[in-house]
Amino acid sequence: xxxxxxxxxxxxxALVVLTWLHTQYHLDIVVFPSPPPQTDLPLISIIVPARxxxxxxxxxxDGLLAQTYPNxxxxxxxxxxxxxxxxILDELSARAPQLRVLHGAELPPxxxxxxxxxxxxxxxxxxxxxLFVDADTFLAPEAVxxxxxxxxxxxADLFTILTRQEMVTFWERTVLPLVLTALSVGFSPRKxxxxxxxxxxxxxxxxxxxxxxxxAIGGHAAVRDSIVDDKDLAELVKGAGYRLVLADxxxxxxxxxxxxxxxxxxxxxxxxxxxxKDTPSLLMLxxxxxxxxLAAALLLPFWLAGGLIWWYAGSSSVALAITLEALAxxxxxxxxxxxxxxxxxxxAWYALTTPLGAGLFAVMMLVxxxxxLSGKGVVWKGRRYQK
Numbered sequence: 001x002x003x004x005x006x007x008x009x010x011x012x013x014a015l016v017v018l019t020w021l022h023t024q025y026h027l028d029i030v031v032f033p034s035p036p037p038q039t040d041l042p043l044i045s046i047i048v049p050a051r052x053x054x055x056x057x058x059x060x061x062d063g064l065l066a067q068t069y070p071n072x073x074x075x076x077x078x079x080x081x082x083x084x085x086x087x088i089l090d091e092l093s094a095r096a097p098q099l100r101v102l103h104g105a106e107l108p109p110x111x112x113x114x115x116x117x118x119x120x121x122x123x124x125x126x127x128x129x130x131l132f133v134d135a136d137t138f139l140a141p142e143a144v145x146x147x148x149x150x151x152x153x154x155x156a157d158l159f160t161i162l163t164r165q166e167m168v169t170f171w172e173r174t175v176l177p178l179v180l181t182a183l184s185v186g187f188s189p190r191k192x193x194x195x196x197x198x199x200x201x202x203x204x205x206x207x208x209x210x211x212x213x214x215x216a217i218g219g220h221a222a223v224r225d226s227i228v229d230d231k232d233l234a235e236l237v238k239g240a241g242y243r244l245v246l247a248d249x250x251x252x253x254x255x256x257x258x259x260x261x262x263x264x265x266x267x268x269x270x271x272x273x274x275x276x277k278d279t280p281s282l283l284m285l286x287x288x289x290x291x292x293x294l295a296a297a298l299l300l301p302f303w304l305a306g307g308l309i310w311w312y313a314g315s316s317s318v319a320l321a322i323t324l325e326a327l328a329x330x331x332x333x334x335x336x337x338x339x340x341x342x343x344x345x346x347x348a349w350y351a352l353t354t355p356l357g358a359g360l361f362a363v364m365m366l367v368x369x370x371x372x373l374s375g376k377g378v379v380w381k382g383r384r385y386q387k
Contacts, residue, residue, distance in 0.1 A: 004318050007303070011325040015332055022336040025184040029193065029247040031150045031161060033142040041071045044144060044208075045127030049117035051079035053135035054088060056256070060135050061092050061099065063253075069144035075125055077102045079117040100124070114204075115229045119220035130214055132207040136255055137163055143252040147208055150247060157213045157242035158234060160202040161249025165344065166256040173350045174357040175264060176257075177340050182361070192234075192246045200238040201246065204230030205255050213242050227270070268361075269368050301355060304330060 046064055050057055057076075064074050076099065078086050086103065093101040102124060104117050122130055131144065151159035165180065167173045191199035207230060217240055223232040238244040258264040307323030310316065337351035 004322060007307075007322045007325050010299075010303075011329055014329045018329075018332055018336055021181060021185060022340070024188060025181075027162065027189045027246070027248040029150070029154060029245060031146050031247050031249040031252045033140065033251055034146045034149050035142070036068055036070055036145045037149070041069065041145075041148070042128035043071050043073065043126060044069060044129045044131055044148065045122075045125035046072060046074045046131045046133055046144070047118060047121040047125060048074075048076045048133050048135055049079050049114055049121065050076055050081065050085050050089065050135040051113065051117070052081045052083045052085060054081075054084040056136045057085055057088055058092070059138050060133070061089075061096075063139040063141075063143075064133070065096055065099070066141045067139065067144045068141050069148065072098075072144065073100065073125065073127060074098060075100045075102060075121045077104050077117050077121040079104045079113060080106065111224045112227050112229065115220040115224050115226060118229070119224070122214065122219055125211075128211050130209050130211055132204065132209075133253075134205045134255070136257055137205040137253050138255070139253045140251065143249075146252050147206070147247075147249060151208055151245065154245050154247075155243050156208075156245035157210050158202065158237045159208040159245050159247065160230075160234070161206045161247050161252060162203055163205050163252070164250035164254040166254050167344065167346055168256075169259060171261045171264060172258070173341075173346045174353040175268075175360050177337070177344055177346060177350070178354070178357045178361050179268060180344070181340060189246050192244065195238075195243065198238070200231070200234040200244055202230040202234035202244070203246075206249060206253055207233070209233075209237070213237060216240065217242075265364065269364050269371070300326070300330060300333070 046067075048060060048064070053060070061074075061076065076089055076093075078089055078101065080103075089101045093099045102121060104120055107113055107116055118132060129148065131147075133139065147159060147161060150156075165176060167176055187201045188199065191197045192201050217233070217236040220229060220233070222236060223229045226232045234244055258267045304323065304326040307319055307326050311319035311323050313319075333354060334351045337354050338348045341348050341350050
């Protein structure tokens, strides 16, 4: 009876937690493809920092050159790459005169790599709006005009979008959907878009900001030592009373962040570390979430298997009840993960990999929390960051 009561309480708690986890994503502002209006449009400077991006840079630039927005300048800053990125950029600029390629200066003391690259490129830009785009992000032809019109419609001073995440390999489809669910819990879009709340986040893959607002908050020089410069920039904008808007931009742009398990490990432990290191409440939530993910990875299979073995061995009604409770939790979990998979364009059967993905994500969370508490820091693109 004690085991049955524990199983029942666990079942009820699991159903509540699963419902809560999967109902935090409310992105009410959506970017839809739009044609350019027949009016004068401000100059927008697209700025792309590129460090060792030989795999992505051609596709990224192709998307930029295909934009339907009629008043653009495109600036790519090579951030002292050690691969073929500089050569590729020089070849691209020779074929496309509208593409301006800058070669970044050596990283000075007190600066993180990406803010330094973006600050250099922004200083060379002439636009009334600055659009910061990551080199692993690929724009649809209507991306710039659609996001500009949406930013104007919502009175945004900084307009940022969540891009469609391209997931091709087994590990991408197993881990990334769970990471995205966790992010929706940690950073509620509705809270971010509420001017009355302090919650602020931006997606560095795509940030559109007014030039005068960027200058007023100090630009990237104000976040010079940050590796999570997008979040810090958003906090400065919102903290200064400007309008921050986070939107669903999956029709406007897509991103392929990491393509292998080692890349995902390095990238996401870094991202989680950065998200946890300055916010004690998020650190505690992250550790709790890690143990929750471990429970999903380890408890669920053994709970169901144990109930089945017990019932098969003795045909006990209690064992049958425990088995049915485990099946109920499994079924409810798979229901939500199938919905998430469909929303992300992932085959529905990947819902079955949830325990594996949850286990890996839990380890990433715990490693990142340890890196925060120990002061070990992280290594990203050949540079170590500890602050």
